[in-house]
Structures are given as structure tokens and as C-alpha cells.
Amino acid sequence: xxTVQHATRGRSARRERGFSLIVSLMMLIVIIILGIGAAQMxxxxxxxxxxxxxxxxxxxxxxxxxxxxxxxxxxxTQTTCNLTNEVGRGKMRIGTxxxxxxxxxxxxxxxxxxxxxxxxxxxNLARPAYLDSANVDFYKDATGAGNNHTVAYGTxxxxxxxxQAGTSMGANAPVSAYAPRYIIELVAKTTSVDSLTEGGxxxxxxxxMGFGANPNSQVVLQAVVATQD
Numbered sequence: 029x030x031t032v033q034h035a036t037r038g039r040s041a042r043r044e045r046g047f048s049l050i051v052s053l054m055m056l057i058v059i060i061i062l063g064i065g066a067a068q069m070x071x072x073x074x075x076x077x078x079x080x081x082x083x084x085x086x087x088x089x090x091x092x093x094x095x096x097x098x099x100x101x102x103x104x105t106q107t108t109c110n111l112t113n114e115v116g117r118g119k120m121r122i123g124t125x126x127x128x129x130x131x132x133x134x135x136x137x138x139x140x141x142x143x144x145x146x147x148x149x150x151x152n153l154a155r156p157a158y159l160d161s162a163n164v165d166f167y168k169d170a171t172g173a174g175n176n177h178t179v180a181y182g183t184x185x186x187x188x189x190x191x192q193a194g195t196s197m198g199a200n201a202p203v204s205a206y207a208p209r210y211i212i213e214l215v216a217k218t219t220s221v222d223s224l225t226e227g228g229x230x231x232x233x234x235x236x237m238g239f240g241a242n243p244n245s246q247v248v249l250q251a252v253v254a255t256q257d
Contacts, residue, residue, distance in 0.1 A: 089208040092189060092208055098234070131230070140211055151214045158250070167239075171243075235250050
């Protein structure tokens with residue numbers, strides 16, 4: 029009789045140990061799933077933070093390009109309007125009483141001009157220059173694979189913009205992958221930039237693209253400015 033009791037208790041203990049093992053395994057699985065979920069959330073948050081940082085870098089770069097173009101348009105006055113070479117337009121600066129005035133159209137071409145007068149775009153009501161990807165490609169120009177119909181920051185103002193190429197950190201630097209770029213497009217001087225005006229007077233639509241630390245992070249900004257002469 030005692031032998032039967034010992035055998036029964038042994039089987040019961042083994043069942044309890046087996047049940048405890050199953051519970052422990054289930055708890056371990058739950059902990060692993062929670063850990064994986066927490067890690068995934070952390071990765072997604074870090075990725076979101078990086079994307080937000082890249083967008084802010086690109087936004088600031090595009091703003092800087094707008095300011096650079098405005099400085100070109102409203103720069104110091106010169107006595108001649110010479111768009112046949114880079115010196116005439118940029119290094120010595122062209123002001124509002126010369127090339128960038130409300131009546132001059134010299135140097136502006138359909139699809140935007142090539143160097144040395146890059147970035148000057150004639151009016152096109154059917155397809156504005158900033159939408160003409162066949163002739164205007166900010167990204168390709170930035171990488172050196174384009175036709176250079178856009179203007180790199182500082183080309184005509186002698187200013188510099190910090191980029192990854194200019195740092196020892198390279199691609200890991202929290203600055204723009206490439207310098208921002210812009211174009212300057214003629215638009216009619218009316219209350220609407222989409223219609224022509226009598227008298228042939230013009231304003232300037234600046235379209236600029238900035239890049240984040242990841243060059244695929246891009247922000248495009250526009251501004252329309254006008255001179256009074």
C-alpha cells in the first residue's frame with residue numbers, strides 16, 4: 029500500500045514540474061515578444077527623429093537658398109547689365125537698376141539658361157520652369173549628373189554653405205548632403221503670377237531646394253519678389 033502512495037506522489041510531482049516548465053516557457057515567450065515590441069518602437073522613434081531632423085536641415089537649406097537668390101537680385105547696383113559672363117552677373121554683383129529690374133528679359137531662356145548664366149528662366153504659363161523636370165533637376169545638378177540649369181548656393185554671392193563634403197565626418201555629419209540650389213523665373217508683374225500684364229513688367233519667382241543629411245530628404249520653397257525700377 030505504501031508503495032502505491034509513493035508512486036502516486038511521484039507522478040503528481042512530475043506533472044507539477046511539467047506544468048511549471050510550460051508556464052515558465054510561456055512567460056519567457058511573452059517577455060521576448062514585449063522586448064521585441066519595445067525595441068521596434070525605439071527603432072521607429074529613432075527613425076522618426078532622424079527624418080524630422082533631416083527635414084529641418086533641408087528646410088533651413090532651402091530658406092538659405094531663397095536668401096542667396098534675393099541677395100543676387102537686390103545686390104549692389106552696377107552701371108551695366110552684362111549677362112554674357114559669370115563676372116558680369118555674379119562676382120561683381122548685379123543690382124536692381126541693371127539686370128534684375130522690372131523690364132529686362134535679357135539672359136532668361138525657356139527651360140532655364142545654362143552656365144555661365146545658369147538659373148535664369150523665361151516665363152512659361154503652360155509649364156513653369158520649376159515643373160519642367162527635363163530641363164530643371166535640382167537633385168541631379170547637386171550630384172553633378174545634371175545640366176546645371178540650377179544655381180548652387182553662393183555661386184554668384186561668394187558665400188559658402190556647410191555640407192557633408194566640407195566636414196571630416198562625411199556622410200555622418202548632421203548637415204546638408206549637398207549645397208541648396210535655386211532658379212529665378214520671370215513672372216508677370218500683376219496681382220497674379222499666372223497671367224501676363226500689359227507693359228511687359230516682371231517680377232521674379234525664386235524656387236529653391238534644400239537637402240537633408242540624407243539627400244533623399246528634400247524641401248522645396250518658393251518666394252516671389254519684385255523690384256521698383
